[in-house]
Amino acid sequence: MTDLGIVDALAQLSFRVQAALAARAAEHDLSLVQVRLLGVLRDRTPGMAQLAAVLGLDKSSVTGLVDRAGARGLVSRVASEEDRRAVQVRLTDRGRALVEVVEREFGADVAAMVSELTPAQQRTLSGLASRVVG
Amino acid sequence: MTDLGIVDALAQLSFRVQAALAARAAEHDLSLVQVRLLGVLRDRTPGMAQLAAVLGLDKSSVTGLVDRAGARGLVSRVASEEDRRAVQVRLTDRGRALVEVVEREFGADVAAMVSELTPAQQRTLSGLASRVVG
DNA sequence: TATTGTTATACTCTATAACTATA
DNA sequence: TATAGTTATAGAGTATAACAATA
Secondary structure (H helix, E strand, C coil): CCCCCHHHHHHHHHHHHHHHHHHHHHHCCCCHHHHHHHHHHCCCCCCHHHHHHHHCCCHHHHHHHHHHHHHCCCEEEEECCCCCCCEEEEECHHHHHHHHHHHHHHHHHHHHHCCCCCHHHHHHHHHHHHHHHC | CCCCCHHHHHHHHHHHHHHHHHHHHHHCCCCHHHHHHHHHHCCCCCCHHHHHHHHCCCHHHHHHHHHHHHHCCCEEEEECCCCCCCEEEEECHHHHHHHHHHHHHHHHHHHHHCCCCCHHHHHHHHHHHHHHHC
């Protein structure tokens, strides 16, 4: 394949990767944002303000996001014990199971996407991408 | 940096790249989708149905998208001469100027993002990413 | 009949501003 | 006063279904 140049190559790759994730999410009636929400909650039980910071959203946006995920039984709000103003958002078992399914499927999509590269090239790509984001 | 593995590395990289594009777009009051719309129109004057196919949206969604871009003077609908049902969507001069600014700024962002890699590594990354999307 | 495009409707996602309750 | 969170409101983005006009 012709080299697209670093800008177009990374731009197109990012669209492909995001499209794959969005498509897998959509199969489970999730948007990209909902998947990000569930993903963040896999190893944390943040408050609404922390969640807003991590997701790069206004806290009022997160209210609706958590409302809708909660209505589907994927997350729950737990009252904080130290601060009576605060809540902690956590994954339900169902939410955890769902995010694990989506991640497994998405992982397979990415693997397929890079399957034309040799294993050594895949390691090189992984290492370079890791350095860029690290 | 620790190697994240190919899935997480590409996922995180794609979020970074998309976030950079969205941020640059937002500086000009554009969404990611509006930027994609303008980008598609740089070298084409498609009909609404073609536009829907390229963007992966329903044609009714494209109606609103083009309406809003048109209200800002970025695109225009031109009646097709062959088919009296059809329109052709084209960039206005203002739309073209705007998309060129955003692309230049975004290109600089990507360049900064990979600036910790050596030139040789950047070429390697560009080549591998190009092969994946090609 | 099939295709091109719009309209009506409903829902998600998002931000700003105003609000309540607690610190 | 400051912080945690919600509510009210408005607008963008999206899809489905129904529609009009043309092919």
